[in-house]
Amino acid sequence: MSDEKKPDAKTEAALPGPNAEVEKGDTKAAAEHGATTGDNLPAAPGTVPEPVVVGERRGMFGAADVGDTSGYGGLRTPILFPAAAQRPYGGWFDEIADSLERGLVGGDASFGEAVERVVVDRGELTLHVRREHLPTVARVLRDDPALRFEICTGVSGVHYPGEQGRELHAVYHFLSITHGSRRVRVEVSCPDGDAHIPSIVSIYPAADWHERETWDMFGIEFDGHPSLTRILMPDDWPGHPQRKDYPLGGIPVEYKGATIPPPDQRRSYN
């Protein structure tokens, strides 16, 4: 299975035993949860959702520019994000999923059309929503009495250059005060060439500046936003700084007898 190739020693030591009802990020647990055998065997291929590959690590220490002298230079490890979760999700996550499914009935899209993946990881529920159905889902999240996520705390952009066709993600976090500070995450992705996501400002006006910031930093255009302009950078700044292909932009620093290059050009082991 692909999850065996991860540099396991350190990560295994860092993870505790499984919590009572919440799933960990370890893909083995997800597989076990889905498998119906009691023999602790990995599930047969194709029966359980696979972890999502978002990139690739090269070598033991991620040395990109200078030669990798560790001897493990040829190591290629996929970066695996947690796989889709299987029902039951645990805790009140099932309630949310059911309420959302009910709320979407009769609307523009059904649950299956709108939500491409549900991930339960580290005690958090993430709904991967298709971008064209984002406003519908947001409206249901806000208005449905069982969901009632009044506050959209913000939009966060993430750029995964390794995930072809889905490079730019916009991550929305919602908070429900009525239901005791429940949180849910909605993640929408779009390809680099066609970075358009419908805006939810008409549903959650709080997302106004957050969407502007995501546009400013990542270049994701939010269709329907009243005024999508630069907010953090100067108005005429070219480029979108927090993308992975935008350099950090530092200058070399002079010391007595040496010049230290900026952080993104130094030797790095990660």
Added chain:
Amino acid sequence: MGIEEKLPAGFLLTTVEQVAGYMRKSSVWPATFGLACCAIEMMAVGTPDYDIARFGMERFSATPRQADLMIVAGRVSQKMAPVVRQVYDQMPEPKWVISMGVCASSGGMFNNYAIVQGVDHIIPVDVYLPGCPPRPEMLLNAILTLHEQIQGSKLGVNRVAAARAAEEAALRATPTHQMKGLLAEGAGSLRVAAGLQAPHDHTVAHRHGGAGGVA
């Protein structure tokens, strides 16, 4: 700047310089130019615990037109840079600048696209004050250093001569990355660092392994 600029050099000018210097340093009015974390420490300097009022400087002037000293307290972002320059230009002579904190002096820990790497890219700085953020006492030390500079600053003909001398010294000075640290062999210590004495021949130093001590 005034009539004192037109006086001929000599004993009279020296006395005028001392008097003018004393007057100027005793009532420097800072402009409120707090940008980030250092601004909080600058505000703390104005409060009774550290009390900048004992120097006559508690009157922070919001308008640069009535300010003498611009304490650039905090990181200067690319968006803010034209504003810094505009505020500096709006200050009347004589004016001084303290760049407070490492971000204002050199970009600090933020060596990236968004921060100007040192406010001296935009405006001339008189005193650099390192720290992240510098304690209020450190800011007071910088202010006292500036006061000494102001007290000793020349007028008229002497001022022109002093500016020329400073320019000459700067042109002759060793670039930082060719300087030797104080512990390096053959470094000749401070005189070399001040650019008053030529540094040793690098090839000789390398052969003796002297330069290897640095970095």
Added chain:
Amino acid sequence: MSTTPDTHTPEARENLDIYATSAADTADTEGARVFNAAGGDWDQLSDDATALHEERIVVNMGPQHPSTHGVLRLILELDGETVTEARAGIGYLHTGIEKNMEFRTWTQGVTFCTRMDYVAPLFNEAVYCLAVEKLLGITDQIPQRASVIRVLMMELNRISSHLVALATGGMEMGATTVMTVGFRERERVLAIFEMISGLRMNHAFIRPGGVAQDLPPGAIDKVRDAVPAIRKGLGELELLLNENPILKGRTVDVGYLDLTGCMALGITGPILRSTGLPHDLRKSDPYCGYETYDFEVVTRDSCDAYGRLRIRLDEMYESLKIVEQCVDRLQANPGPVMVEDKKIAWPAQLAIGGDGMGNSLDHIREIMGTSMESLIHHFKLVTEGFRVPPGQAYAAVESPKGELGCHAVSEGGTRPFRAHFRDPSFNNLQATAAMCEGGQVADVIVAVASIDPVMGGVDR
């Protein structure tokens, strides 16, 4: 970008505006006259303006202005003294902290994120560390003493942050004594911070896995002695603020934003609590053991700046209560302050030596003399850092300004792949328009002060 003005004709040279900041200015304001108040005769300028017979003028306040909390630019359209439109222009302190963190290890990220909201740095550190610990899955393994120290530091920071808010708010309204009293009390808190973490501000004290080091001897007594002194100082502040008729005149019914407005704009913190909704993450979504402390959530129902001022004052008293409880617990329960897993725990115990603070000699003796493993851990953790399993996590704390959240994404390496901070001031500043439009210019200042934005957090 080019700003070279036209200097070919004498008329152009005469009208040369050397302070025009960009050619875009003239393009954007097509049809409107732009007056740059940059020297020259004010009378002439105001004569020109009145000659236009326009009632509405756009006034730019900031980014450098004494009445703005840091570098905030307020663009106001005025009709006489009434504000018809108010917009906040931000970004003048954008530092690229989030991008910088992608090039540093997870522990080094603490030193960066701490400088965002610089009046409440420990909250930034805490939320980041909570997110990292969630990613690592060690939230249950954080030692209790570390959690108590975190709560202690955070509550002290809440006090110092509210003191800055009240002090600068008072100064902006003209009450300079409020500023001196506020900062005097703040110095007491900063002295405690300096004793415990070594720095007055921007301490990189809360680290993933626990806190950087245990309390030095004498710290508990210092905190115990400071609490009644701070309480007395808060009493002085209350005397100056609570029933002051001028202050009430300036803050009552100013900056009005009711519950509907708050919910629409996603506002949290004292502004939301001033509408009557007792929403506080410390109670509703507790972290660091907050559910075990005894404190109240302060609310008012006046929805105005005065209510928020009173809330901040009362919250400081509640924080003092929590501080006393923390100190009792710390005195009673010694213990480790870092998670047990040596592959994550920050290794060095620092101590004051002859030349300042550095690694304690006991630790050096151990790693050099007895334990090869400790030496390796120390080396690897300091140079490379620990690795975090891939995934993403969101943690939120109740900072003095509202809900401060951190969305951390890891791709299995030693560096954050993405660390995004949801700063409450960034969100709450969107309420400027709702609060200020229809009011007077002087009320804009009070309203913005009651939002208490800290531009470092807004712009990151």
